[in-house]
Amino acid sequence: MxxxxxxxxxxxxxxxxxxxxxxxxxxxxxxxxxxxxxxxxxxxxxxxxxxxxxxxxxxxxxxxxxxxxxxxxxxxxxxxxxxxxxxxxxxxxxxxxGGYDDQVLANLLQGLPDLSGTGWSDDDLTDLLDDLGGVEIVTDEPADPRRPAPPRRPLPNRRPRAAAGRARCPPLRSTTSGTRNTTTPTGRTPPRRPARRRAPPRT
Structure with a gap:
C-alpha cells in the first residue's frame, strides 16, 4: 500500500x-x-x-x-x-x-517577450522551429487602424418592378394657367360640358 x-x-x-x-x-x-x-x-x-x-x-x-x-x-x-x-x-x-510536446513548447517560448531565466535560448527556439518544419507560429493581431478599408463592391442598378396586373400610367400633365389639371390617365383632355343656365328669379 x-x-x-x-x-x-x-x-x-x-x-x-x-x-x-x-x-x-x-x-x-x-x-x-x-x-x-x-x-x-x-x-x-x-x-x-x-x-x-x-x-x-x-x-x-x-x-x-x-x-x-x-x-x-x-x-x-x-x-x-x-x-x-x-x-x-x-x-x-x-x-x-520525460519529454516535450514540441508544438506546445514552441508556442510557450514564442509567447514570452524574452527567454531569460527559462533555460532556453534564441538558438534553441530556432532549432525547435526548424524541427517543426520551419513554420513560425503567428498569433492573431488587431487590425491596424491606419490601414484603409477595402473598397466596397458596388451594387447593381435595379429598376423597381411594377406590381403584377397593374398598367403603368403616364404622369399627369399640369396646366400653366393655374387651373386644376383636367387630363385623363391617357393624356387626353376630356370634352367640355356646356354650362347650365340659371333660371330667372321668380317675381
Whole structure:
C-alpha cells in the first residue's frame, strides 16, 4: 500500500546541508543560477533528515550558495540510507525520461517577450522551429487602424418592378394657367360640358 513518507518542512541553513556522495547526476549550474537570479529561489531541497544529505535539489543548493543566500526551504525526509539512494536515483531518472510536446513548447517560448531565466535560448527556439518544419507560429493581431478599408463592391442598378396586373400610367400633365389639371390617365383632355343656365328669379 502506498504511504506518505514522514517529513519535516522548514528553513535550513545552507551550511547545514551537504551533497550526497553517491549522486551520479551532473546538472547545468549556469542555467540554474540564471533562473535563481531572474525568478528567485522557488523550489525546495529534499534531504535525509538523520544525515542532512541532499537527496534531490543538489544543484539548486550549489546555485543558492554561489548566489550568497544563507538559508533555503528544505524537506527533511525520515528515510534510511537505502531509501535515500532509491529516491535520489528515481528523481534523476524520471526527469531524464520525460519529454516535450514540441508544438506546445514552441508556442510557450514564442509567447514570452524574452527567454531569460527559462533555460532556453534564441538558438534553441530556432532549432525547435526548424524541427517543426520551419513554420513560425503567428498569433492573431488587431487590425491596424491606419490601414484603409477595402473598397466596397458596388451594387447593381435595379429598376423597381411594377406590381403584377397593374398598367403603368403616364404622369399627369399640369396646366400653366393655374387651373386644376383636367387630363385623363391617357393624356387626353376630356370634352367640355356646356354650362347650365340659371333660371330667372321668380317675381
Amino acid at each position: 502506498t504511504k506518505i513518507v514522514s517529513r519535516i518542512y522548514r528553513m535550513v541553513a545552507v551550511s547545514d546541508l551537504r551533497p550526497h556522495p553517491d549522486n551520479p547526476h551532473k546538472g547545468e549550474l549556469d542555467v540554474i543560477r540564471e533562473s535563481v537570479r531572474e525568478n528567485g529561489f522557488y523550489g525546495v531541497v529534499l534531504a535525509q533528515a538523520n544525515r542532512m544529505r541532499i537527496i534531490a535539489g543538489e544543484h539548486r543548493w550549489h546555485s543558492v550558495r554561489e548566489e550568497g543566500l544563507t538559508e533555503l526551504p528544505a524537506v527533511l525526509l525520515d528515510v534510511t540510507d537505502e531509501q535515500a539512494k532509491r529516491i535520489m536515483l528515481a528523481d534523476n531518472r524520471s526527469a531524464e525520461l
